[in-house]
Amino acid sequence: MDGQGLLYAIIIGAIAGWLAGEIKRGFGFGLIGNIIVGIIGALVGGWLFGALGVSLGTGAIAHIITAVIGALVVLFLVGLIRRA
Numbered sequence: 001m002d003g004q005g006l007l008y009a010i011i012i013g014a015i016a017g018w019l020a021g022e023i024k025r026g027f028g029f030g031l032i033g034n035i036i037v038g039i040i041g042a043l044v045g046g047w048l049f050g051a052l053g054v055s056l057g058t059g060a061i062a063h064i065i066t067a068v069i070g071a072l073v074v075l076f077l078v079g080l081i082r083r084a
Contacts, residue, residue: 009039009042010035010039012038012039012042012060012063012064012067013034013035013036013037013038013039013041013042013067014031014034014035014038015038015064015067016037016038016041016042016064016067016068016070016071017029017033017034017035017036017037017038017039017041017071018034018038019064019068019071020034020037020038020041020068020071020072020074020075021034021037021075023068023072024072024075024076024079037071037074037075038067038068038071039067040070040071040074041067041068041069041070041071041072041073041074042063042066042067042070042071043070044070044071044073044074045066045067045068045069045070045071045073046066046070047070048069048070048073049066049069
């Protein structure tokens with residue numbers, strides 16, 4: 001991954017992590033935590049959509065939506081683990 005791709009992933013991750021934290025209240029991890037949740041969410045969302053055969057298209061908005069959905073799944077799983 002080149003520098004521009006890494007920067008793109010960090011920006012998408014930050015936006016997705018922040019949005020997921022806003023949607024699912026009580027899961028604010030700070031800037032670095034949101035970036036990590038967003039990047040992991042992007043991976044989970046990409047895998048999940050690929051397994052289901054769903055495509056949101058291309059572009060930044062599609063990537064953000066995919067990452068937010070994946071981040072929400074990650075936050076849901078974290079919530080289950082915290083309660084256990």
